[in-house]
Amino acid sequence: MSERLRGRRLSTATIARFHTYSRVLERLINDGRRTVSSVQLGRLSATSAALVRSDLFTLGFGGTRGVGYETDKLLERIVDVLGLERVREVVVVGAGRLGLAIASYLTQGVRGLKITALYDIDPAKVGSEVAGIAIRSGDGLGREALADVLAVVATPASSAQHVVDQLVAAGVRSILNFAPTGLAVPPDVTVRSVDLAGELYVLSFLQDHHDGPT
């Protein structure tokens, strides 16, 4: 994880926050808001005002003291830095419930992301179509040329590593993993993992232990 901006490090957490800011800003602009203060943007983005200021400082984007930041200019800057205007192709591997769920979610209004393929190893599923996308056989995956696409792995944990090996062979360098397992990849491949059930278990645990605001 790297990339520097204005001497500070752009960590994945920071990038994720920038993306959230962009969504919030779109909404604010839609509502006719011209400026926003760090306090307000922080509240709308589930962060602190200090962190918002620190982030925008890192971005090199200045506001007006006593007033705040210009919503449209700020959005423009974030879109530019994150490259949000370009369209990315996404392939989803695993057409089980989760895979279909994600695929159907992404086919609708998610700006800049376009699902181009859906793979499954189950021959019974191959050939059918979901939300306009044909399900293809996972067998040939390793022989396809998939550089530049973002891959989503939504298979059972037991086959995730195998799928990832094939994706890597196909040239994929960015993988979003929903299987609750670690994945071994070459150093030039980035994997991010999301564990939906895990998030709920964490909430469950915190509730049991009535996590007070200390």
Add this chain to the structure above:
Amino acid sequence: MSERLRGRRLSTATIARFHTYSRVLERLINDGRRTVSSVQLGRLSATSAALVRSDLFTLGFGGTRGVGYETDKLLERIVDVLGLERVREVVVVGAGRLGLAIASYLTQGVRGLKITALYDIDPAKVGSEVAGIAIRSGDGLGREALADVLAVVATPASSAQHVVDQLVAAGVRSILNFAPTGLAVPPDVTVRSVDLAGELYVLSFLQDHHDGPT
């Protein structure tokens, strides 16, 4: 975020890792593995061996030097500490693509989680059924008694705050939010946010900037 174990703090990141360990251990036990070293468990859980050792040390769970940790005992301990054996009720608000996706994913084999209700404000959807769960009207949400349940918010960002206010009124104290917006809640309510599109944008950014392993 709190709760101490053996003097050390159990942060949400740690809890999430414990959950991952549990999934990995289930698989290992299934494969007949009796012991696992921190290096192996780390690899399978997308963490470092050092962190695994540190986590298990925090747990107060000891291994055998030169050998590793006993898989079955360790799983038992984690299940016990995290309370994974109890069944949690989950309600999902928002029966759009994402809400339906999550609901259908959770109705199948996710141990310990049981979807009990699905809400939407769209009258056209209310009454229909998804994976055996009737869609109920979101209007009455604030008047229900929903203490102890885990709530999943899968509405558009614009209505998320309103939904959350109603959930809080109904007694909900744990919310998993998929809307890309910050949510204001009383201090005794915990919110965790997942931004699926955001994860993909982060990958996209890192790929554009060929994030070398520094």
Add this chain to the structure above:
DNA sequence: AATTGTGAAAAGATTCACAGCA
């Protein structure tokens, strides 16, 4: 020889504090 146990060190992320402007 392999692997845990554990404090200390390092790295990273967030918050503070307050000067400086509009």
Add this chain to the structure above:
DNA sequence: TGCTGTGAATCTTTTCACAATT
């Protein structure tokens, strides 16, 4: 007065290092 700009301080998380143990 309200809010940004920004380094310093703090807090958190992770890694290191190596003695201890099987």
